[in-house]
Amino acid sequence: xxxxxxxxxxxxxxxxxxxxxxxxxxxxxxxxxxxxxxxxxxxxxxxxxxxxxxxxxxxxxxxxxxxxxxxxxxxxxxxxxxxxxxxxxxxxxxxxxxxxxxxxxxxxxxxxxxxxxxxxxxxxxxxxxxxxxxxxxxxxxxxxxxxxxxxxxxxxxxxxxxxxxxxxxxxxxxxxxxxxxxxxxxxxxxxxxxxxxxxx
Numbered sequence: 001x002x003x004x005x006x007x008x009x010x011x012x013x014x015x016x017x018x019x020x021x022x023x024x025x026x027x028x029x030x031x032x033x034x035x036x037x038x039x040x041x042x043x044x045x046x047x048x049x050x051x052x053x054x055x056x057x058x059x060x061x062x063x064x065x066x067x068x069x070x071x072x073x074x075x076x077x078x079x080x081x082x083x084x085x086x087x088x089x090x091x092x093x094x095x096x097x098x099x100x101x102x103x104x105x106x107x108x109x110x111x112x113x114x115x116x117x118x119x120x121x122x123x124x125x126x127x128x129x130x131x132x133x134x135x136x137x138x139x140x141x142x143x144x145x146x147x148x149x150x151x152x153x154x155x156x157x158x159x160x161x162x163x164x165x166x167x168x169x170x171x172x173x174x175x176x177x178x179x180x181x182x183x184x185x186x187x188x189x190x191x192x193x194x195x196x197x198x199x200x
Contacts, residue, residue: 061160062176068093068168071155073125073148076134081123081146084174089121090196091170095156097127098137100164102183107141109189114145120198122146127164128153171196 062068068091070084083091094110096103114122122145126134131149138147150156159168162181169178169192177195180188193199 062168062179064176064179066176067174068170068176069158071158073150073155076131076138076147076149079146081148083123086121086123087174088172089119090172090193090198091121091123091168091174092193092196093159093168093170094122094124095127095159095161095164095166096124097164098129098133100127103165104141106165106183106185107143109184109186110145111141111143113189113193117193117198120193123148125150125155127156127161167192169193169196 068083070082072080072082075081083093092110092113096107110122110124113120124143124145125148128151134147134149148155159166165181165183167180167184168176169180171177178192180192184192
């Protein structure tokens with residue numbers, strides 16, 4: 001009898017055992033990968049990355065040359081910020097997290113440009129972290145622009161955020177003119193701001 005015939009005549013209990021063993025092996029491998037990641041990069045970062053990965057992907061990412069999706073979020077100071085109500089000003093829309101090294105690297109630069117470019121609106125959408133944790137970060141860097149809370153990750157999903165930091169540059173009409181994944185620096189930031197009409 002061939003091996004294929006043996007498989008065809010296997011009992012249901014044997015098939016159930018094989019499937020159970022396969023599922024246990026898969027679960028074990030997944031758990032091993034997660035534990036390894038937690039050891040290498042820390043549990044908080046793993047949790048935040050998983051939260052982004054599990055956000056629903058029903059809406060395509062905003063495209064350059066198209067209007068930015070509208071949203072309403074609460075700021076850290078308790079104000080309600082409605083994106084569409086800010087039209088008439090160029091907008092820098094930054095998605096970030098407290099654990100993100102590149103985010104920490106670029107925040108002083110964003111704070112500097114916020115002070116030197118009064119017509120530029122800056123919005124920093126946090127990655128769903130606790131309010132106290134976000135406040136400690138903003139106090140550390142002395143941030144004066146609006147830091148927005150997105151506890152359920154809805155705006156991150158709306159903008160299809162796949163990593164931090166990610167920054168969208170919107171012109172006065174709310175059109176996306178540039179999208180940058182990764183930290184901005186003294187060379188790149190002025191170049192992208194020019195795309196939305198903000199000069200040196």
